[in-house]
Amino acid sequence: MALLEIRNVTRRFGDFTAVDNVSISIEAGEFFTLLGPSGCGKTTLLRMIAGFDLPDAGQILLDGKDMVGTPPEKRPLHTVFQSYALFPHMTVADNIAFPLKMAGTTPAEISSRVREALDDVRLANFGNRFPQELSGGQKQRVAFARGLVNRPRLLLLDEPLGALDAKLREEMQIELINLQKERGVTFVFITHAQNEALALSHRIAVMNQGKVEQLDEPSRIYGFPRNRFVADFIGKISLMNAQVLEAAPSHLKLSVAGLGEVTAPSKENVKVGDTGVLAIRPEQVRISHHAEEVELKNHFIGKVQGFLYVGDVTTYLVELPNGARIEALLPNSAPGRAKFFEAGDPVAVSWRHDAGTFLND
Amino acid sequence: MPALFSMIKGDSKANRIAKWLVSGPPLLFLLVFFVAPSLIMLFTSLRFPGEFGGLAPIAAPAGAVHGEYGLTLETYQFFFSDILYAEIFLKSFAVAAASTLICLIMAYPLALLIARSEKRFRNLMVLLVVLPFASNFLIRIYAWMIILGPESVFSHFINTVLGAFGIAPVTLLFSSFAVLVGMVYVHLPFMVLPLYTNLEKHDPALLDAAQDLGANAWQRFWRVTWPLSLPGVFSGSALVFIPVLGMFAVPDILGGTGDILIGNLIKDQFLGTRDWPFGSTLSIMLTLAVLAITALAAWLARPAAIPEK
Numbered sequence: 005m006a007l008l009e010i011r012n013v014t015r016r017f018g019d020f021t022a023v024d025n026v027s028i029s030i031e032a033g034e035f036f037t038l039l040g041p042s043g044c045g046k047t048t049l050l051r052m053i054a055g056f057d058l059p060d061a062g063q064i065l066l067d068g069k070d071m072v073g074t075p076p077e078k079r080p081l082h083t084v085f086q087s088y089a090l091f092p093h094m095t096v097a098d099n100i101a102f103p104l105k106m107a108g109t110t111p112a113e114i115s116s117r118v119r120e121a122l123d124d125v126r127l128a129n130f131g132n133r134f135p136q137e138l139s140g141g142q143k144q145r146v147a148f149a150r151g152l153v154n155r156p157r158l159l160l161l162d163e164p165l166g167a168l169d170a171k172l173r174e175e176m177q178i179e180l181i182n183l184q185k186e187r188g189v190t191f192v193f194i195t196h197a198q199n200e201a202l203a204l205s206h207r208i209a210v211m212n213q214g215k216v217e218q219l220d221e222p223s224r225i226y227g228f229p230r231n232r233f234v235a236d237f238i239g240k241i242s243l244m245n246a247q248v249l250e251a252a253p254s255h256l257k258l259s260v261a262g263l264g265e266v267t268a269p270s271k272e273n274v275k276v277g278d279t280g281v282l283a284i285r286p287e288q289v290r291i292s293h294h295a296e297e298v299e300l301k302n303h304f305i306g307k308v309q310g311f312l313y314v315g316d317v318t319t320y321l322v323e324l325p326n327g328a329r330i331e332a333l334l335p336n337s338a339p340g341r342a343k344f345f346e347a348g349d350p351v352a353v354s355w356r357h358d359a360g361t362f363l364n365d
Numbered sequence: 366m367p368a369l370f371s372m373i374k375g376d377s378k379a380n381r382i383a384k385w386l387v388s389g390p391p392l393l394f395l396l397v398f399f400v401a402p403s404l405i406m407l408f409t410s411l412r413f414p415g416e417f418g419g420l421a422p423i424a425a426p427a428g429a430v431h432g433e434y435g436l437t438l439e440t441y442q443f444f445f446s447d448i449l450y451a452e453i454f455l456k457s458f459a460v461a462a463a464s465t466l467i468c469l470i471m472a473y474p475l476a477l478l479i480a481r482s483e484k485r486f487r488n489l490m491v492l493l494v495v496l497p498f499a500s501n502f503l504i505r506i507y508a509w510m511i512i513l514g515p516e517s518v519f520s521h522f523i524n525t526v527l528g529a530f531g532i533a534p535v536t537l538l539f540s541s542f543a544v545l546v547g548m549v550y551v552h553l554p555f556m557v558l559p560l561y562t563n564l565e566k567h568d569p570a571l572l573d574a575a576q577d578l579g580a581n582a583w584q585r586f587w588r589v590t591w592p593l594s595l596p597g598v599f600s601g602s603a604l605v606f607i608p609v610l611g612m613f614a615v616p617d618i619l620g621g622t623g624d625i626l627i628g629n630l631i632k633d634q635f636l637g638t639r640d641w642p643f644g645s646t647l648s649i650m651l652t653l654a655v656l657a658i659t660a661l662a663a664w665l666a667r668p669a670a671i672p673e674k
């Protein structure tokens with residue numbers, strides 16, 4: 005049985021539907037991420053799981069038990085708030101001891117558990133400090149320690165890394181993965197940063213306007229986005245309008261306006277005549293000198309419009325004869341090389357017959 | 366002042382000037398409105414009273430046959446020789462403490478209610494709290510004379526209830542009870558405002574966090590709201606306690622003959638008996654007592670004990 009089951013949950017504010025018929029089931033030990041743009045209803049859903057808000061329709065079950073009548077303080081889960089919400093009048097140690105005290109743990113047990121928790125987040129010598137005497141990353145770790153100290157069944161994290169700078173953020177991501185693995189606590193993590201979601205999660209639910217657009221493992225979310233929204237939201241992708249010419253079990257033959265025929269991997273529920281978009285990732289597109297011999301079937305000539313150098317790789321924006329634009333990514337593997345092509349260069353772009361995805365309209 | 370000084374670091378000439386610009390006005394204020402009057406008061410307390418009020422000259426005027434001139438500690442001897450004065454002091458402190466406590470108990474829920482209501486209603490509610498200041502203080506005290514008077518609806522109601530339990534009717538007006546009612550009524554806004562100012566700043570996420578970590582409503586109040594509100598509690602208490610100590614109008618109007626407080630005593634020395642030196646002595650003693658209490662409160666509310674966020 006799933007640890008947490010969200011069944012057809014809907015939450016409305018006036019005539020605005022913030023969470024729209026969402027069903028998710030989360031297994032014990034999972035690192036589950038809710039990913040979506042600002043305002044898509046992530047926090048609203050999380051607050052309903054924590055008990056601060058109640059669904060207008062649907063149910064939330066924890067260990068098979070409907071949580072509707074259980075107030076937040078009685079639910080066997082804790083939340084890490086984006087603002088940390090550390091108690092300013094308590095020391096770090098007292099902050100961490102708080103949930104233990106509320107649970108009626110004995111003083112001896114409390115002091116040993118607090119020490120253990122401080123060690124876990126590498127703050128052993130900070131127990132007597134007050135929160136305002138800590139850096140952002142340290143406050144964050146205290147918040148994690150406080151949320152985990154009495155071993156909740158479930159830890160909810162609402163954009164906990166949102167306030168940290170990029171470098172610290174990456175460090176904390178690794179720390180978070182380790183904490184979760186060591187404790188075996190189930191995490192429900194909220195973020196609007198797609199790279200963070202891909203890096204951390206076992207599974208991701210991509211949300212948009214209160215609905216779950218796709219629920220899958222990170223590699224499938226990235227590799228096989230189910231619709232245009234997911235494709236566009238996660239990573240970089242080029243989209244080209246296309247129509248299905250042939251739907252074979254092994255492959256799809258598409259007609260892309262102005263380009264001609266393109267072969268794409270087969271997909272269920274796609275019929276001849278369907279219209280949609282061909283979505284292809286920059287790293288799947290090979291860019292080469294226009295005169296170079298290319299053996300790939302999907303092979304077109306275009307012109308470099310511009311490029312974006314980010315150090316390890318450069319992304320080239322190539323305009324195809326039909327006016328469509330496609331992005332191609334090339335590692336700067338030659339020493340000191342920042343680009344291989346100049347704007348205006350005629351180039352060939354090509355991709356494997358099993359790269360890209362066709363997305364129905 | 367050290368706190369003010371340490372805010373500006375460095376010791377260049379410009380910084381030294383900046384320090385005086387920052388700390389100068391408050392220093393000057395203290396000097397003119399506290400230190401100087403206190404010194405005048407102290408000096409007065411050491412003189413002899415004049416024959417018809419005021420003060421006797423320090424040096425005997427030419428041709429004076431009798432009378433006392435110069436400086437003396439007589440008034441202090443007098444103060445400490447009669448237990449009556451200690452009793453009045455003690456009683457005044459008891460009334461001040463009781464008024465402060467009652468104000469706190471009444472003001473806290475109100476301040477909390479205002480702080481937690483919707484933003485657009487808050488200013489209106491604060492306005493209602495200070496609205497009584499719009500009418501004259503004495504008129505409001507006289508209004509209580511009517512409310513507590515023997516013919517009032519309130520008195521009738523109280524005595525009917527007491528009668529139902531077989532208790533003899535009581536007179537509410539001109540009693541310590543009436544004094545307390547007046548004191549609390551007059552000073553309640555001074556408790557509400559600092560409390561509200563404090564409570565309004567509390568981060569609601571802290572209460573969510575406490576609840577999320579297992580605290581029920583009672584625990585959330587005592588472990589989060591109350592300790593964070595202590596600076597407000599202390600400043601509100603000071604704003605009630607200290608003025609109540611010196612208040613003479615309320616006991617004068619609402620109190621009975623036995624309800625003399627320090628304020629009345631001091632007022633009497635200046636306006637009644639015309640013994641200025643003794644009045645000054647009483648004022649000095651009151652100031653010392655208030656300073657001692659303020660120091661104690663400041664120590665209790667020191668930043669290390671209750672950090673504000």
Ligand SMILES: Nc1ncnc2c1ncn2[C@@H]1O[C@H](COP(=O)(O)OP(=O)(O)OP(=O)(O)O)[C@@H](O)[C@H]1O
Binds near residue numbers: 017022049
């Ligand atoms: N109490 C409320 N009353 C009215 N509308 C609300 C309320 N809470 C949330 N909403 C609306 O519901 C929508 C979803 O809000 P929510 O806070 O869940 O978004 P989110 O996905 O967490 O966004 P973000 O990434 O910016 O935190 C928003 O449009 C918001 O304005």
Ligand SMILES: [Mg+2]
Binds near residue numbers: 046047048162
């Ligand atoms: Mg949110």
